[in-house]
Amino acid sequence: MFRVLVTGLGGAGRTTVAAAxxxxxxxxxxxxxxxxxxxxxxxxxxxxxxxERPDRVADGLWAARVDAAGDFRAEFLDLQDRVSAALDLLGATPFEDEELTELPGSGEFALLRALATASRGDWDVVVADLPPLDEAVALLALPERLRRYLRRLLPPERQAARALRPVLAQLAGVPMPAQWLYETAARWDSALADVQAAVEDPGTRLTVVAEPGPAAAERLRAVRPGLGLFGHAVHAVVANRLVPGDSADPWVASLAAQQAQCLKEWDGLWPPAAAVGSLPHLGRDPRGLADLARLAALPVLAPPTAAGAREGLPEPVHGDGGTLVWHLPLPGAVKEELSLVRRGDELLVTAGPFRRILPLPPVLRRCTVAGAGLADGTLGVRFTPDPGLWPRTR
Incomplete structure (x- = not known):
């Protein structure tokens, strides 16, 4: 199965490109x-x-609506049923289906669940219309973040001692977490793991849509470090709504020249694995299968034929003077907007508005941070062995 995740700048036509x-x-x-x-x-x-029951809209094409409100109600009511005994003891009045309205962020959760559901189907290609680019970067990082939170708050290994919880509760003088809480956390972790596996699978492609121009170029430059920090390889950049370059109208000709200059910049900005293509302006907002067919016939929207590659983090390598260097790809990052914080066995990396907590490879957990440097879009973090943690050699 191939997955094509389509995102882009707000108003750039990402839903149109996803459908095409x-x-x-x-x-x-x-x-x-x-x-x-x-x-x-x-x-x-x-x-x-x-x-689970998509609508057939054309030969070989089905479409499903991501229902944020319905997904939120179903998940909330399921959780409410699981804690019904505790709610009864508290005298709480349960919520009914019709009185629930979704909360901010429900749409993101609904899309993740839909992607996981589709990944278990018998599809050849799944195309997901993601939110705008900044939100999409956070969305794709959400499974990893939430799983980390769950493991910190409810470590799975503590569930093995559930038979001892009554004794521990008496010794500690505080109630221990109920079994339903661990079961709910395990269910959420399993669902998040499915989504994370789908996002990180080699068969998943990321397409970025933008209408070429100075504002779009600036915004894409600002987001590139976030894409690199979370390991999201861009496989296609679609410049949407290009106007004719041979128009006699001075306004159209000026806009065409601006778009051409932007495309030239993008050709050298993105890595070789990313194909930069363009779609013409149809002179109106595309609507209906006939308009989409005109766009779908262009090579830039050709379906994937081979698995892609995720931008994984390479293992540390030996440097000069016995140091170890961990290379973190951060294309487009600015030195003044970078920060590093070592916390136990984790490294907190901040690149502008983007932040990720990375577990250190085992070999680096016995080292101390000696410095860092940014060169050619790669952050190299230097580590030196901690004599107190490394085995002594004779």
Whole structure:
């Protein structure tokens, strides 16, 4: 299975590109699913089916609506059922389905769950219409972050001692966590692990959509360090809504020149693995399968034919003077916006507005941080062995 995750700058037409990408895959004979919260606007047909029962919209193409409200209600009510005994003791009044409305962030959780559900299906290609780029970077990092929080708050190994909890509660004088809490945490961790595996799978591609121009170029430059920090390799950059370059209209000609200059910059900005392509402006907002078919026929939206590569973190290498160097890819990062904090066996890395907590490789946990340097889009963190932790040699 291939997954194509489509994101981009706000208003750049990422939903259109996601739908056209899905149609291109279906037209090539792939059984394709489109996941979106608002595909109706570009498909031109109502889409209301959940990921488990998507609507068929064309030969080989199905579409599913990500229902944030419905997903939130189902998850909340399920949790409420699990803690019903405790709520009864407290005299709490349970919520009914019809009185629940989703909270901020529900849409992101719903999309993650939909992606996990689709990954268990028999699709050849799954295309997901992600939120705007800044939100998408945080969304794709969410499974890793939440799993870390769960492991810190409810370590799985403590569940093995559940038979001793009554005794421990008496000794400590405080109640121990109930079994339902561990079971709920384990269920969430399993679901998050499925999503994380789908995001990090070699068959997952990331497409970034932007309307070329100075503002878009500046915003993409600012987001690139975040993509590198979380290991998200960009496989395609789609410059959307290009105007004709041979127009006699001075305004259109000026805009075309600006877009051409931006495309030239992008060709040298993204790594060789990222294909920079363009889609023409149709003169109107694309709507319906006929408009999408015009875009889907262009090579830039061709379906994937081989697995991609995730930007993993390389293992530490030996440097000069007995030091070890850990290389962290941070394309486009600015030295003044970087910070490093060592906390136990973890390294907290901040690049502008983006932050990630990285577990140190085993060999570096016995070392101290000796310094760091940024060169050619890569942050090299230097470590020196801690004599108190390394075995002595004779």
């Amino acid at each position: 990408t899905a149609l291109a895959a279906a037209s090539s004979g792939h059984r394709t699913l489109l996941l979106s919260a608002g595909a109706d606007a570009v498909l031109g047909v109502p889409v209301g089916g959940p990921p």
